[in-house]
Amino acid sequence: MKVFLDVECYPNYFLICFKSSNKSRYYQITDSSTLNIKEITHIMNVYETVGFNSKNYDLPMISYALNGASREELKRFSDQIITSGKFSWEVCRDFNIRIPYTWNHIDIIDVPKGVRVGLKMYGARMHTKILQDLPLEPDTIIKDAEHEVIRNYCFNDIDITIELYNKLELDLELRDKIGKIYNLELRSKSEPQISEAIIKKLLSTKSSYSTSSNMEVVLKYNPMESIKFQTSNLIDMFEILCQLEFRCNEEGKIIKTKEASNKVLINGATFSVGIGGLHSTEKHIYHVAKEDEFIIDIDAASYYPSIILNNKYYPERLGNDFLTYYSNFYKERIKAKENKDILKSETYKIILNGVFGKFGSKYSILYSPSLLLNTTLNGQLSLLMLIEDLSLQGFEIVSANTDGITIKGKRENLNKFNSILHDWEILNKFKLDRNYYKAIYHESVNVYIAIYEDGKIKGKGQYADQSLNKNPVCITCVEAVIEFLANGTNIEDTIFKNKDDIRKFLIIRRVEGGATFRDQYLGKTVRWYYSKNGDKITYKKNGNKVAGSDGAIPLMILNDEKRTDIDFQKYIDKSYEMLKNLGVK
Numbered sequence: 001m002k003v004f005l006d007v008e009c010y011p012n013y014f015l016i017c018f019k020s021s022n023k024s025r026y027y028q029i030t031d032s033s034t035l036n037i038k039e040i041t042h043i044m045n046v047y048e049t050v051g052f053n054s055k056n057y058d059l060p061m062i063s064y065a066l067n068g069a070s071r072e073e074l075k076r077f078s079d080q081i082i083t084s085g086k087f088s089w090e091v092c093r094d095f096n097i098r099i100p101y102t103w104n105h106i107d108i109i110d111v112p113k114g115v116r117v118g119l120k121m122y123g124a125r126m127h128t129k130i131l132q133d134l135p136l137e138p139d140t141i142i143k144d145a146e147h148e149v150i151r152n153y154c155f156n157d158i159d160i161t162i163e164l165y166n167k168l169e170l171d172l173e174l175r176d177k178i179g180k181i182y183n184l185e186l187r188s189k190s191e192p193q194i195s196e197a198i199i200k201k202l203l204s205t206k207s208s209y210s211t212s213s214n215m216e217v218v219l220k221y222n223p224m225e226s227i228k229f230q231t232s233n234l235i236d237m238f239e240i241l242c243q244l245e246f247r248c249n250e251e252g253k254i255i256k257t258k259e260a261s262n263k264v265l266i267n268g269a270t271f272s273v274g275i276g277g278l279h280s281t282e283k284h285i286y287h288v289a290k291e292d293e294f295i296i297d298i299d300a301a302s303y304y305p306s307i308i309l310n311n312k313y314y315p316e317r318l319g320n321d322f323l324t325y326y327s328n329f330y331k332e333r334i335k336a337k338e339n340k341d342i343l344k345s346e347t348y349k350i351i352l353n354g355v356f357g358k359f360g361s362k363y364s365i366l367y368s369p370s371l372l373l374n375t376t377l378n379g380q381l382s383l384l385m386l387i388e389d390l391s392l393q394g395f396e397i398v399s400a401n402t403d404g405i406t407i408k409g410k411r412e413n414l415n416k417f418n419s420i421l422h423d424w425e426i427l428n429k430f431k432l433d434r435n436y437y438k439a440i441y442h443e444s445v446n447v448y449i450a451i452y453e454d455g456k457i458k459g460k461g462q463y464a465d466q467s468l469n470k471n472p473v474c475i476t477c478v479e480a481v482i483e484f485l486a487n488g489t490n491i492e493d494t495i496f497k498n499k500d501d502i503r504k505f506l507i508i509r510r511v512e513g514g515a516t517f518r519d520q521y522l523g524k525t526v527r528w529y530y531s532k533n534g535d536k537i538t539y540k541k542n543g544n545k546v547a548g549s550d551g552a553i554p555l556m557i558l559n560d561e562k563r564t565d566i567d568f569q570k571y572i573d574k575s576y577e578m579l580k581n582l583g584v585k
Contacts, residue, residue: 106165298432
């Protein structure tokens, strides 16, 4: 049985809450009560427990409480974890606290893909029922009558944790299976952390990289022999790039030692080259293939892993043994995909991609700024070679981004097009995958709608499928725009079709310092819809308006109540504005 947990700590009040499928329990230290150490210890030792950011906070707090710490001691410990700037394990070391290794616990904070956000934001993205900030400031002296308020808040956080856990169930099952293959505990780890743990295990490496970066070490770009350009501006850009010096800042991130333009012009189109990847700069434009034209999106399969293996790159501290294992992972993934072995395929995909994600982390044994620099720049410049060649042969570059290009051309030239791609694949030892589009609509390089020849839709940015790594913003408008472009459906028809599902009309926003509405405090994660009776939402700290909140009605508690005050015209206007941003006048 799984038991979900959360902890709250105030100067004169300490609370531990547990919730399972059939029971909720809480334990507290107040003026008149102490913890039931025996029961809490039993729960922690017998059941599989789950929390959010719990390895960094809740487990250390429970460990200290079970050691007999007073409320005052627990509050000092809590403040150190939250405000000291130290890692949680460092604070535990300072307080001589050890979390029992026998506890069977999962911390799900690092499991969702994408940039880490707080529990309330994940709750908002899942349309959780109640969004609530901490009801009383952490240094408040809690009155007896307020104990229930804190408990309700704590159990609401647990409910959101349970929702998030259920959303992540397949990811957690995969982590459990991978962990059993390698005899590792991986359930609480992100994909890059999984990769690092497996590499450490295979190479019998236990050490971590130094947490300090040497800013004096000069990094130079080392180009692959295959990279050669034909036009003068690209030749000049390449020569400048080869002469540039790079260093790492205190955070371990790569920086240029002197300013140099990262823009390059090819046949009238501008491309941006940088450590983060290749990007074209198109905005507010669309392309529709005529009967005699094609629009093809090409992606380099396993692009960065291929560059690493082709060039025999490895992190300095791991040596050639790293390449042996990495190459095996790559081959095994190809074999697993061919055999339709989903578990193995996903396992090796996580390892291959996660390893690259650790090259830029100064705390990782995989940290290698030189490897990161050469992998990304060689990847970008290889694509620029292909872009240059295609442009010189009369093909139009619609878009380019990191490992792929979208190209438009005449169908009569399709053989020539495929020949150019084939030569590039042979020269660079890459494999290109192809997708055929009917049309593509760009707000920017990372915000677009593409319609495949078979009618399927690919969206990026706000048009991507809803997921845990994206804030929902007027889903009804997104659906209206896609339906209009794909099927010619009137914007108004889609908006009114969704009128009974308020979730499709919501806007989610993180408000630094918290937000207020008509003098009522809402919290730092705000959810609203546009109403005929709405007003602006403001920042608590200065009274300034939260962007885009004119006409808002907050909806911090989500229920089945029908909303009769929705300002449908605002959503219709917003949809047409989105079409305009996609280049559709």
